[in-house]
Amino acid sequence: MIIRPHDDSLLFITQPDHARLAADLLAHWAADGFAAHPRRDAILLAAREHDNGWREIDDAPLFASATGSALDFMTVGDDVKQGVWSRALDRVAPTSAYAAALVAHHAVFVYDGQRQKPAWHSFFEETAARRDQELARSGHTNEELQQDYPFVGVADLLSLSFCNAWTDERERLGRRVRYADGAIHVIPDLFNDIVPVRIRVRRLPNRRYASAADLRAAFDDTAPDILEGHARGAHAS
Secondary structure (H helix, E strand, O other): OEEEEEOOEEEEEOHHHHHHHHHHHHHOOOOOOHHHOOOHHHHHHHHHHOOHHHHHHHOOOOEEOOOOEEOOOOOOOHHHHHHHHHHHHHHHOOOOHHHHHHHHHHHHHHOHHHOOOHHHHHHHHHHHHHHHHHHHHHOOOHHHHHHHHHHHHHHHHHHHHHHHOOOOOEEEOOEEEEEEOOEEEEEOOOOOOOEEEEEEEEEEEOOOOOOHHHHHHHHHOOOOEEEEEEEEEOOOO
């Protein structure tokens, strides 16, 4: 779950919805010949489905009794962070082995900072092995995977920057991204236009919750809403 403070509320955004936004943004990627890319469909699938393993987790926000608040995707335990990926790969692989390889590579990439921790060793070994297995099954090469992954990785950052309203500039794979005034700004430009952004959110009161049941009731009783904005390159006007 992504949890974004907004005025006197908290915006709850599921990880699968964030991933769908990543794919929507990627579909507008005008740079790097992506519109005619021979593996475009598989890359878009990887972006859209890379966080589907969070589906079960995000059905009900996880609760921290010490603070009376929900846990977001950054503060949940390592067991949760590691466990979502095998589910995601199992769901993607029957449709596209290459998309599954990209998703596995994404998991290895985004958690690279945990690599030296003993509790993460088996995760990296197993996820890298699954990536290589799916890549071999796809008939594509590691060179192709390395060339294609930036589409997924940058699309993920674009969506996360919007969902979290990250105003500090973040760099990933040669693109610099920040959120300001309802928009994602990316340098160098990859859109060549202004792209509308829409994502489903739930607006909950920013208060201390008495229990997991209290939080769940508030979550279930809140109708989904739509958060809108746009994405633009440095020179879009």
